[in-house]
Amino acid sequence: MIVLGIESSCDETACGIVDGDGRVLANELYSQIPEHAPFGGVVPEVAARAHLEKVGPIVRAALDKAGIALPDVDVVAYTRGPGLMGPVLVGASFARGLAAALGKPAAGINHLEGHIAAARLSHPDLExxxxxxxxxxxxxxxxxxxxxxxxxxxxxxxxxxxxxxxxxxxxxxxxxxxxxxxxxxxxxxxxxxxxxxxxxxxxxxxxxxxxxxxxxxxxxxxxxxxxxxxxxxxxxxxxxxxxxxxxxxxxxxxxxxxxxxxxxxxxxxxxxxxxxxxxxxxxxxxxxxxxxxxxxxRYCTDNGAMIAGAALFRLKSQCLVFEHLPVSPGLELGEFLQ
Ligand SMILES: Nc1ncnc2c1ncn2[C@@H]1O[C@H](COP(=O)(O)OP(=O)(O)OP(=O)(O)O)[C@@H](O)[C@H]1O
Ligand SMILES: [Mg+2]
Structure with missing residues (x-):
């Protein structure tokens, strides 16, 4: 079981990959802090545009780090909220598009459950x-x-x-x-x-x-x-x-x-x-x-591994809501990840 998780609710563009035992195979992140620092806070439109630019390369980097090919991914999880609307929409749309292209299910994850999953990634006995x-x-x-x-x-x-x-x-x-x-x-x-x-x-x-x-x-x-x-x-x-x-x-x-x-x-x-x-x-x-x-x-602030982890923990308890999306045959995945 390989779960890929995409996080984009605020000012971090992140992708994590976990296996069926909750081991983190990759946790790649692009922090937008330098973009927002001059304003003293997160500017939602700046954040959404930066996510759009970085989400593909970050997913590519996570796959490379984990040594995983796209077809090996079983579930594409993503933060569905709470978060800034534009940033969430970028990550969610990318994740659902990726899942549709792979013919695999997507799963929207509550960001706060993601934060709690971070504790369980570090303490697998947390039940x-x-x-x-x-x-x-x-x-x-x-x-x-x-x-x-x-x-x-x-x-x-x-x-x-x-x-x-x-x-x-x-x-x-x-x-x-x-x-x-x-x-x-x-x-x-x-x-x-x-x-x-x-x-x-x-x-x-x-x-x-x-x-x-x-x-x-x-x-x-x-x-x-x-x-x-x-x-x-x-x-x-x-x-x-x-x-x-x-x-x-x-x-x-x-x-x-x-x-x-x-x-x-x-x-x-x-x-x-x-x-x-x-x-x-x-x-x-x-x-x-x-x-x-x-x-x-490394799992305290926003990251992708926590989103993948939350999806895995729900999946293991048969509590994960899958979104089965129509497959688009012939879609060139390479284009997604440039
Ligand atoms: N060492 C620290 N001491 C105190 N606060 C810290 C420390 N490190 C990070 N923070 C705070 O953590 C917050 C960022 O955490 P996180 O990424 O979980 O929040 P968020 O994703 O922006 O919000 P939410 O998860 O509620 O949507 C910031 O407010 C930051 O100042
Ligand atoms: Mg957060």
């Missing part, structure tokens, strides 16, 4: 019951895994996502795009208690999250202090900010464990690459007899 904390640029939610690689959402953010909080606060502090990794780099040299930022919904009986207060708090700080002071103390501000986000995520993870009695938590999405989260959350969970599993760093 229900487990909780999944998905912390990415556009989403923050906690789900309970059901049989068949399906999920029930127990709580989600009421406003910004955790990654968005890192990015927007980092931008206010003059850091690069996307700001999450820059904040965590600065935070390493900072004092985590020098600046105290709010922990929203603390002690409230909910599994929801809220991060928009952080943005306001950082904005107030930036407006109230001289620029030189902020620059000099940027490491401390970043450390305080990171600590607040990590604390809020950790508190919800503990509450979810208590509410469900489930002891295993998979943490996934781009923010799961954060070193402080990878250090503090497992330590706190361990005190309550819980365990946290993180994907390998």
């Amino acid at each position: 229900p019951p487990f909780l999944a904390l998905t912390v990415s640029g556009g989403h923050t939610q906690i789900d309970r895994a059901l049989p068949g690689f399906r999920f029930e959402t127990l709580g989600q953010t009421r406003d910004d996502a955790a990654g968005e909080a890192f990015d927007k606060c980092g931008k206010l502090l003059g850091l690069g795009y996307p700001a999450g990794p820059y904040v965590s780099r600065e935070a390493k040299n900072g004092d985590r208690s020098a600046f105290r930022f709010p922990r929203a919904l603390r002690g409230v009986d909910t599994l929801d999250f809220s991060f928009s207060g952080l943005k306001s708090a950082v904005l107030r700080l930036v407006e109230s202090r001289p620029a030189e002071e902020l620059l000099a103390r940027r490491a401390d501000v970043c450390a305080g900010l990171e600590e607040a986000i990590v604390d809020m995520l950790t508190e919800r993870a503990l509450q979810a464990g208590q509410a469900t009695g489930i002891k295993t938590l998979a943490v996934c999405g781009g923010v799961s690459a954060n070193p402080r989260l990878r250090e503090k959350l497992p330590a706190e969970l361990e005190k309550r007899g819980m365990k946290a599993l993180f994907p390998d760093l």
Whole structure:
């Protein structure tokens, strides 16, 4: 069994290939960060055009890396959403066209299930019951895994996502795009208690999250202090900010464990690459007899292997919805992949 997965929901054009045992044979990626950096955020039309240009070469590169010929592909999986409309349409159209030309089924995958699949690619024993904390640029939610690689959402953010909080606060502090990794780099040299930022919904009986207060708090700080002071103390501000986000995520993870009695938590999405989260959350969970599993760093942010993986895990549980498309005899596949 060979599953090829195409990811194009935001600013990464990616293709991954997994075999029937969940082994990743290729995970090729083109990051559009340099294209969007001058704008300080993703420009949907720029993203869609870049996907159009790169999707063919990236699929070709993944096939070459895996040593797989196109006819050996059994399923073409792709991100069907959530994501930016233009970018999703480019990947979906390419994937469905490829599947039709090969006479193989296509399968649309939920991008967030893809992020959770990334944790299982790194931890093949990850089976229900487990909780999944998905912390990415556009989403923050906690789900309970059901049989068949399906999920029930127990709580989600009421406003910004955790990654968005890192990015927007980092931008206010003059850091690069996307700001999450820059904040965590600065935070390493900072004092985590020098600046105290709010922990929203603390002690409230909910599994929801809220991060928009952080943005306001950082904005107030930036407006109230001289620029030189902020620059000099940027490491401390970043450390305080990171600590607040990590604390809020950790508190919800503990509450979810208590509410469900489930002891295993998979943490996934781009923010799961954060070193402080990878250090503090497992330590706190361990005190309550819980365990946290993180994907390998290369599978935290968007990638194609996670989409192929989600399709494979659903397929194995007979929960994958195939889209059988008409075959077009005589179509020159070479043209697709130039
Ligand atoms: N070390 C880090 N610390 C904090 N945040 C990080 C780190 N590395 C990446 N991020 C954040 O991860 C986010 C990107 O993750 P990801 O690619 O999963 O999100 P997305 O695909 O844009 O959003 P979604 O998956 O919700 O559609 C960005 O907000 C980025 O700042
Ligand atoms: Mg993502």
